[in-house]
Amino acid sequence: MRACTQCRRIVKGTKCPVCQGETTRNFQGIVVIFDTESEIAKKLGITAPGKYAIRV
Ligand SMILES: [Zn+2]
Numbered sequence: 001m002r003a004c005t006q007c008r009r010i011v012k013g014t015k016c017p018v019c020q021g022e023t024t025r026n027f028q029g030i031v032v033i034f035d036t037e038s039e040i041a042k043k044l045g046i047t048a049p050g051k052y053a054i055r056v
Pocket of ligand 1: 009019021
């Protein structure tokens with residue numbers, strides 16, 4: 001499992017399919033965002049639901 005270094009989305013390949021950013025295996029924690037209006041989503045700057053790394 002890898003995380004995008006740009007948008008922090010959890011992805012499979014070496015390139016993020018969403019923003020074309022580089023991905024890394026070196027990330028900490030996963031957060032699942034269902035509601036982009038939630039406090040955690042706002043704090044992490046997430047604008048689309050999905051799985052994200054807490055720290056990349
Ligand atoms: Zn990305």
